[in-house]
């Protein structure tokens with residue numbers, strides 16, 4: 001009797017695991033790819049225009065650039081050209097407020113912000129982006145400093161309800177790989193915050209993990225070959241060439257494209 005119980009328990013356990021694996025198989029990536037990768041770049045940096053975009057264009061891959069207001073005419077023209085080539089221009093707020101404990105100046109700390117204030121910035125920045133790239137039907141957002149809180153409360157739900165933004169990205173590390181698409185919060189999509197001087201091998205190792213898990217991985221870059229959280233061009237290019245060589249396995253697209261695809265395929269999107 002004891003052995004019969006163990007046998008029945010094992011069968012149930014197996015069925016349970018098999019079923020949950022089947023449920024998680026939900027997403028089919030385009031062109032038979034095993035996984036999806038998104039390349040995102042924050043803070044409207046000049047090194048994106050100087051080094052990041054030319055590198056992406058040279059291998060024919062599209063990135064997502066989360067912008068704050070742009071500073072010069074040359075930069076404005078650069079972002080317009082990027083959008084024309086199919087790169088995505090996303091929203092990263094106007095003033096980039098962050099928590100006090102991250103060393104931000106008093107007037108720009110989210111600890112003292114209200115939801116109304118941050119949503120106003122998102123709305124203003126949407127209007128600015130419209131001047132660069134008018135044909136977009138919706139925008140995506142990256143939380144400044146990957147921080148979802150203002151005045152001690154999360155504003156991700158308010159952001160969703162505002163309808164200013166369709167999908168939003170937060171932070172994370174090299175273990176941030178999305179595999180459960182039914183429970184994924186479209187307003188808190190995790191990403192791999194790439195640290196300064198990360199090697200190309202480490203970037204590729206993340207892609208390999210995403211492929212193994214048949215998941216979705218989002219890179220969060222800052223400076224390319226300069227500025228803050230600098231990843232030298234050589235390391236960045238090593239990743240891009242790997243992605244180009246493995247396009248059969250990995251679908252590389254913008255945040256808006258991949259999230260729209262996930263939404264259309266997952267159970268949540270069908271509701």
Ligand SMILES: [Zn+2]
Pocket residue numbers: 042043092096143144145
């Ligand atoms: Zn930022």
